[in-house]
Amino acid sequence: MRHTEKILHLTLVGSGGDGVMSTASMLLRTAARMGLYGMMTQSYGPQIRGGESAAHVTIGVEPVAITGVVKDLIVCFRFEYLSRFAQEITAAPHVALFHSAEETDIPVLLQTKEGMRVPIPFQQILEEAGLPEIAKNVVVFGMVLRALGWDLGDGNACVSEVFSHKSSAVISSNLRALEVGYQHLETLTLPFRGPRHGAAKQTTVISGNEACAEAAVDAGCRFYAGYPITPSSEILEKVYELFPAVGGRLVQAEDEIAAIGMIIGASWGGVKSMTATSGPGLSLMTEMLGLASMAEIPVVIVDCQRAGPATGLPSRMEQSDLWHAIYGGHGDFPRVVLAPTNIRDCYLTMFRAFHLAETYQLPVLVLSDANIAQRSEIIEKIDTRGFPRGERAIAALETPGDIDALREGIYRRFDLAAAVDDRWPGVNPVAIPGMPGGMHSIAGIEHTERGTPSADGANHERMNQKRFRKLMAIERETAEWCVTSGRAKAPIGLIAWGSCAGVVQEYALTRDDIALFVPHMLHPFPARALQTFLEGRRTVGVIEMNFQGQLYHHLRGIGVLDGTAHNLRRSGGLPFQLDEIGILLREGGLI
């Protein structure tokens, strides 16, 4: 792989106590301070805590779309841990390898001719400087900072910021640890140079989960209920951190059934509400997904997809909840499915989710995945001013004049005649509990215009028509919620979604015979836009990370793809690597 001064790929491999994640995150923050872009992904063993972990960091002068596999710099605390990450780590010919001085048998994987080995006596350095074991991550941060030729001042600023909520003694001890690390490698010159200056302005370091949380609160979410589950829990934690300032309320529910129940209840009360979960939680929520749609209550549900059914591979990514999101649940009911493709995109996606949920009064699912959820990126601050912010239409209510009017009820919650309005098809203005004159009941049982239970098939058909009319309007409104790239005349048209879109895009940039279509709406699908994109293409392929080809079959089912289209897929686990896209295309006979 090319090496330029514009991009740098580094990895830290260690176990729980080595603090590789915090070192990597300090590097990322420092890069942001220097006007650079970057991305950090983390990889764990099957157990979520303890065990070995790898932090991959890519830093660039330009925005970074993926963390590369071919590493310029590797910091490894124990060689035996490396084998777990063999698929994720390859040494560049010029690799610089920092490892503990006690270990002398360099794994074959890391033996290169031009590379450089830097044995580091971590224990000794700490002891001589009188630093505690927990300062190791900051010492290592200092070393990498020095090795990359970055300023100690930027490192100091980063450490002060990271430990700002700690005592001044802790801050000064960490500043010293940084200096100790920095000075230890004072005389070192690496066999390569990484990026040192960038021009990015107003950037921030944020994970996908944090971005979803921030955007949700920004979009007006004021009630959150959720049950912790990897890889979604940081959304709950971040929302909890943000809520006090805006007066929101959060409940940690006893399970996902209660979580979706609570948001349905709060949203019925007129408050924008959401939950976040992963596949197992979405399975538990499914009955009430139908309830929200049937009772026409806006809710936003983020599903940070992990791999596999049941417990599956909890910390790995996959795109296998698509069918569940689009089709899951008994009976016919409209819902919307959106998917962000990267962290920046989480903002717009969350705004759109609340906009659609509130405007059309139905459940909206946001399909994130373990990769977007857990990785951190340096991104430019997002200006959300132009983002859609639909509000729920509120009914104009009359106060009933007498007891008979009160008992009869004037308000029709599910008025069929009113719901043919062209702007809001299928939607009725709501009366929020507490509003005089709006008394009515709503139900998960099929109901009449007044919300009274009804077992009449003809009424059921009319109500289905009303509820599904919303999808037609949404399809019109969101017809362009997709991104295309590549030449109009490129013979190969690829379709990719979610976090996989980034790597496919990177690959497509290396060739001029590939154009790419990335839907941001998965349901209802921007079918017209896809058809336009596909015109004149010789070959079409859907790239996705699941075993059954869920997007491919969905697109065949709705009639936008025919049997000549290819499906390029594999089960989840690690994210697609750049060269893997080429292999998939070659194996599929597309190139």
Added chain:
Amino acid sequence: MSDAVRKPIAYRNQCKQVWCTGCGDYGVLKSFTRAFAKLHLANEKIAIVSGIGCSSRLPGYTATYGFNTVHGRPLPIATGLKVARPELTVVACGGDGDGFAIGIGHIPHAIRRNPDLTYFVMDNSIYGLTKGQASPTTRRETKEAKGLVGVDETPINPVLFVLASGAGFVARTQAGDMAHMAEMLQEAIQYPGFAFIHCLSVCVTYQGRSFQDQLDRDVHPLPTDHNPTDAQAAFQIARTDPWALGIIYRRPLGEEFDAKSEPVAE
């Protein structure tokens, strides 16, 4: 209209009730409207959230806000609503199957959170809507006599369960005594926190006459010297007397957690 003192009928809508003739749920509905009238509640400030079952049809018949949700889930939904709209009087209700079979997992957690709402369970000790299967409160003799599934399973004791979970207000009443039901409901609504009412009710169709006979014979008021703020006495009643009616426990205010009701900003 809004300022007038309303009569019970003003809380009943004009929807035709479809319970079997003689079903205990008719009386429950009347006691609800009576309690609302006694408390001078404005119709729009009341929200009733039910699960699924014959008993859960109740909010469909009141001229208030109502939500007939799905089986076993009224408590989470009522909790969410109360957080969003603390100014409302929120009553969750449903059957014994709804509450103590499918929905039982939510009860202790609702109690821990202690939202200021009332949970009213119409316990007819049978699954009415699904036509007569055993519920978690069906007595073993009944199951044996009717050939129902689960003869070897001991019934749950709702009052003991709720007390042990830490509820601050626990009362028992019966569907045959409208005045008592309404009184319990008023007390529960006025209690600032999670209040539980166990209502012994009759399913004429699937429990038959024998259950009503048993109620007629066995229910009785709590002993006159029962002190509802005495937790030990409450547990004693809960364990030993399934037929005692009245306020079994009322935690004095300021003891342990009080209900929270800061509004959500919009």
